[in-house]
Amino acid sequence: MGGVMKVAVGNDHRGLSVKLRVVGLLTELGHEVHDLGATGPTGVDYPDYAIPVAEEVSTGKADRGVLICATGHGMCIAANKVCGIRAVNCRDVIDAELSRRHNDSNIVCVAADLLGEDQIERMIRAWLVTEFEGGRHTRRREKVTAYEKTHERPA
Ligand SMILES: O=P(O)(O)OC[C@H]1O[C@@H](O)[C@H](O)[C@@H]1O
Numbered sequence: 001m002g003g004v005m006k007v008a009v010g011n012d013h014r015g016l017s018v019k020l021r022v023v024g025l026l027t028e029l030g031h032e033v034h035d036l037g038a039t040g041p042t043g044v045d046y047p048d049y050a051i052p053v054a055e056e057v058s059t060g061k062a063d064r065g066v067l068i069c070a071t072g073h074g075m076c077i078a079a080n081k082v083c084g085i086r087a088v089n090c091r092d093v094i095d096a097e098l099s100r101r102h103n104d105s106n107i108v109c110v111a112a113d114l115l116g117e118d119q120i121e122r123m124i125r126a127w128l129v130t131e132f133e134g135g136r137h138t139r140r141r142e143k144v145t146a147y148e149k150t151h152e153r154p155a
Pocket residue numbers: 012014015043046069070071072073074
């Protein structure tokens with residue numbers, strides 16, 4: 001990948017201002033943004049935003065996703081319940097790059113309360129352009145996918 005992508009974005013009330021910065025960045029970089037996030041300061045629940053974004057990535061409607069809450073943890077936990085999602089909660093550029101190179105992460109979660117906006121921007125820029133390395137990492141990724149496929153449980 002590395003070119004223009006469809007990116008689904010979600011946030012709760014604690015991620016609103018970072019979301020606006022992220023949407024601006026993605027737009028500036030030429031990506032197609034689908035903003036599914038909360039639009040105001042009223043308290044909401046992160047699964048209501050993480051799951052729709054993860055569904056868009058899972059079904060191929062979006063190439064990647066970005067999820068923003070206070071810590072990134074809730075969004076990451078919820079997104080990883082959706083089939084095919086490899087969501088990661090990243091803290092810096094190296095972290096974000098490794099999650100792409102080794103794990104083929106398809107959603108990055110962001111801690112709005114713990115990271116500065118400039119750091120978040122650097123991290124997302126790196127995450128967007130870093131390629132999956134393949135090789136031995138493909139075998140590991142496919143083991144996760146195989147588990148997911150064989151252990152689906154009825155709702
Ligand atoms: O604003 P409150 O409800 O206190 O906390 C919400 C945050 O708590 C964590 O689960 C998530 O990071 C979410 O953004």
